Amino acid sequence: MTKSEKNFRISYTDALNPSQLKAVTCTRGPLLVIAGAGSGKTRTLTFRVARLVEEGIPPGSILLLTFTRKAAGEMLKRASKLLDERCERVAGGTFHSFANMVLRRFSSRIGFDSSFVIMDRSDTESLIGMLRRELGYGKLFGAFPKKQTLATIFSRSLNKSLSIEEVILNDYPHFEPFMEEVLQLYRAYGKQKREHSFLDFDDLLILLRNLLAENQDVRSSLSRQYQYLMVDEYQDTNAIQAEIIYLLAGPEKNVMVVGDDSQSIYAFRGANFRNIMEFPKRFPGTKIVRIEENYRSVQPILKLANVIIDRAAEKYTKVLYTRKQGGVPPTLVRAADENHQSRFVVETIKKMVRKGIPYEQIAVLFRAGFHSFDLEIELGKQGLPFVKVGGFKFMESAHIKDVLAYLRVLLTCADRLSWYRILLLIENIGPQTAQKIYDTISKKHTAKEGINAVRPHKSYSKPFGRLNTLFQKLDVKSMSVAQLGEVIIEYYGPLMENRFDDYPKRMKDLEQLLSIMARYHRVDLFLADMALEPPNTSMDDVLFAGSSSDNRLTLSTIHSAKGLEWNSVFIIWALDGRFPSAHGLERPEELEEELRLMYVATTRAKEYLYIVYPMQVYTRGLGMASCTPSRFVEGIPETILQRQSFGRVNRQRFYSHDDHYWR
DNA sequence: TCACGGAATATTTTT
DNA sequence: TATTCCGTGA
Numbered sequence: 221m222t223k224s225e226k227n228f229r230i231s232y233t234d235a236l237n238p239s240q241l242k243a244v245t246c247t248r249g250p251l252l253v254i255a256g257a258g259s260g261k262t263r264t265l266t267f268r269v270a271r272l273v274e275e276g277i278p279p280g281s282i283l284l285l286t287f288t289r290k291a292a293g294e295m296l297k298r299a300s301k302l303l304d305e306r307c308e309r310v311a312g313g314t315f316h317s318f319a320n321m322v323l324r325r326f327s328s329r330i331g332f333d334s335s336f337v338i339m340d341r342s343d344t345e346s347l348i349g350m351l352r353r354e355l356g357y358g359k360l361f362g363a364f365p366k367k368q369t370l371a372t373i374f375s376r377s378l379n380k381s382l383s384i385e386e387v388i389l390n391d392y393p394h395f396e397p398f399m400e401e402v403l404q405l406y407r408a409y410g411k412q413k414r415e416h417s418f419l420d421f422d423d424l425l426i427l428l429r430n431l432l433a434e435n436q437d438v439r440s441s442l443s444r445q446y447q448y449l450m451v452d453e454y455q456d457t458n459a460i461q462a463e464i465i466y467l468l469a470g471p472e473k474n475v476m477v478v479g480d481d482s483q484s485i486y487a488f489r490g491a492n493f494r495n496i497m498e499f500p501k502r503f504p505g506t507k508i509v510r511i512e513e514n515y516r517s518v519q520p521i522l523k524l525a526n527v528i529i530d531r532a533a534e535k536y537t538k539v540l541y542t543r544k545q546g547g548v549p550p551t552l553v554r555a556a557d558e559n560h561q562s563r564f565v566v567e568t569i570k571k572m573v574r575k576g577i578p579y580e581q582i583a584v585l586f587r588a589g590f591h592s593f594d595l596e597i598e599l600g601k602q603g604l605p606f607v608k609v610g611g612f613k614f615m616e617s618a619h620i621k622d623v624l625a626y627l628r629v630l631l632t633c634a635d636r637l638s639w640y641r642i643l644l645l646i647e648n649i650g651p652q653t654a655q656k657i658y659d660t661i662s663k664k665h666t667a668k669e670g671i672n673a674v675r676p677h678k679s680y681s682k683p684f685g686r687l688n689t690l691f692q693k694l695d696v697k698s699m700s701v702a703q704l705g706e707v708i709i710e711y712y713g714p715l716m717e718n719r720f721d722d723y724p725k726r727m728k729d730l731e732q733l734l735s736i737m738a739r740y741h742r743v744d745l746f747l748a749d750m751a752l753e754p755p756n757t758s759m760d761d762v763l764f765a766g767s768s769s770d771n772r773l774t775l776s777t778i779h780s781a782k783g784l785e786w787n788s789v790f791i792i793w794a795l796d797g798r799f800p801s802a803h804g805l806e807r808p809e810e811l812e813e814e815l816r817l818m819y820v821a822t823t824r825a826k827e828y829l830y831i832v833y834p835m836q837v838y839t840r841g842l843g844m845a846s847c848t849p850s851r852f853v854e855g856i857p858e859t860i861l862q863r864q865s866f867g868r869v870n871r872q873r874f875y876s877h878d879d880h881y882w883r
Numbered sequence: 884t885c886a887c888g889g890a891a892t893a894t895t896t897t898t
Numbered sequence: 899t900a901t902t903c904c905g906t907g908a
Contacts, residue, residue: 316898421898488896588895650885779896801895
């Protein structure tokens with residue numbers, strides 16, 4: 221410690237509990253912080269940033285890596301409020317956005333142009349789909365994996381550091397006969413990316429690791445620049461990310477990682493919570509701090525959470541406790557069917573709101589994006605304002621991607637994927653014609669020249685003329701991002717009208733996109749951001765006219781709810797087969813992850829928690845089928861998880877406990 | 884060569 | 899429910 225405590229502007233000893241304080245003041249050397257749910261992890265990180273800055277460390281030499289860029293931004297903002305605006309100059313973001321920045325700076329070292337394009341998941345799939353078709357593998361005898369599956373296999377191979385062969389043998393043994401073809405396709409995909417200067421999400425990580433591992437000068441330059449590393453959500457990093465941290469750490473090894481092994485929910489993406497256990501081995505002399513006191517939830521909720529996580533085969537090392545008094549046990553609600561489940565949630569929320577709980581303090585959580593469809597309809601009918609997070613994405617909808625395609629070809633004339641998008645929108649141009657036109661265009665260096673060189677066939681010459689006019693107007697150098705957007709939308713509007721019958725709704729999305737564009741002054745940075753951190757809520761999700769943007773309840777996948785908290789939480793579809801999802805039932809490690817997911821969901825609630833499941837579900841083929849509640853919440857004593865019913869089944873009304881607190 | 888319709892098939896979570 | 903493949907007609 222460079223100064224005595226009283227010389228600091230912030231009184232750390234008053235603001236933090238002893239273990240938090242230890243995590244904050246231990247600023248030198250490797251440090252592992254195990255922080256339970258609701259234990260003030262964000263607070264700890266925030267104070268630690270302020271502390272480092274107060275100790276006189278230049279903000280620019282602190283790097284804070286988090287799971288979303290939003291999380292990093294908020295922490296730095298909070299730190300600024302605590303101390304001063306110096307904290308805003310701390311470098312923060314996700315591994316992917318950090319990689320993006322570094323790789324652009326050192327692009328020549330990795331053999332790429334600095335204006336490389338980042339492919340999101342759907343770009344990746346389209347490109348794979350294109351190659352799959354070209355190579356003719358779709359027509360092979362038997363079922364060749366689809367583009368989506370192929371993308372998953374490729375990604376898993378990198379993120380879990382396994383070969384393609386291993387992934388197929390482990391997870392997709394039924395594709396073993398196609399091993400050679402899949403490998404062929406994988407090589408073609410890699411070649412295509414290199415030729416087009418495309419990087420997918422996984423390339424960002426791999427190339428950053430390779431850059432650091434193979435270029436000693438780059439490595440030491442970066443570790444001199446970032447002398448203090450902080451990594452949030454360490455349980456959800458994979459082997460490559462752990463290696464990046466290792467390579468980035470300078471001789472001082474000022475590396476702090478924070479995580480909670482019982483909240484690891486991204487193994488499907490290659491995350492390995494054992495990274496936490498291995499951290500002290502990689503960094504000898506690591507200090508370990510545990511933060512176990514929970515400030516979020518009332519005791520009855522923690523009790524249930526502890527019972528749930530206790531069912532895990534893996535024994536986690538901490539038990540949450542709280543000094544918060546009061547609270548009522550969470551409730552397991554049996555609803556007659558899916559619609560009753562929705563209606564129960566809506567009814568209860570109405571009662572809560574009447575009692576003074578604001579909408580923004582209420583959330584409904586579920587395993588998968590589509591689980592909320594019926595509820596969304598019900599909320600719309602009743603006029604309750606909500607916002608949906610996770611699941612399908614604004615940025616991935618066709619009309620948004622279409623508009624981005626015009627911008628992308630302005631930067632990279634060789635972007636075949638985007639040219640296909642653009643050309644296929646024109647009547648009478650199909651894949652064959654698009655390829656021919658692309659061949660002509662890609663010989664030129666700019667989109668303007670390229671499109672001018674095309675001699676269109678009569679059948680589409682008129683609409684093609686419009687496209688040509690568009691590209692003569694577009695000029696990256698003299699126009700702002702928003703101006704480019706406006707001209708593009710002017711061209712695209714009529715095409716969209718033709719293509720989609722929900723044209724007005726999509727037009728609103730485009731207006732929204734324009735207002736986002738107005739915040740950027742460089743097209744390449746705008747495009748990179750849209751791929752790395754797309755706005756993850758769709759604008760038309762607000763079914764309630766005139767609701768203010770801040771007073772809405774939240775519908776969210778559990779994955780997207782990570783790190784967040786609400787006064788009242790509903791978990792719906794707590795059915796075996798849905799949650800845990802049928803997918804993971806056979807594999808013990810996947811089932812284990814589902815259990816941790818349930819644990820994460822329950823620990824989001826501060827005061828009230830309902831776990832709801834429908835008794836009967838309509839499934840295609842079977843009609844109405846009875847269901848069993850999730851194994852994660854079955855057989856828990858009523859003193860910990862009380863029971864309630866809602867609706868009627870087979871003409872017999874359920875008995876229902878009195879609705880204790882919302883009457 | 885394009886557009887469209889029918890049939891078959893697989894269905895999670897995210898940077 | 900969306901994707902993908904295949905057949906048919908223009």
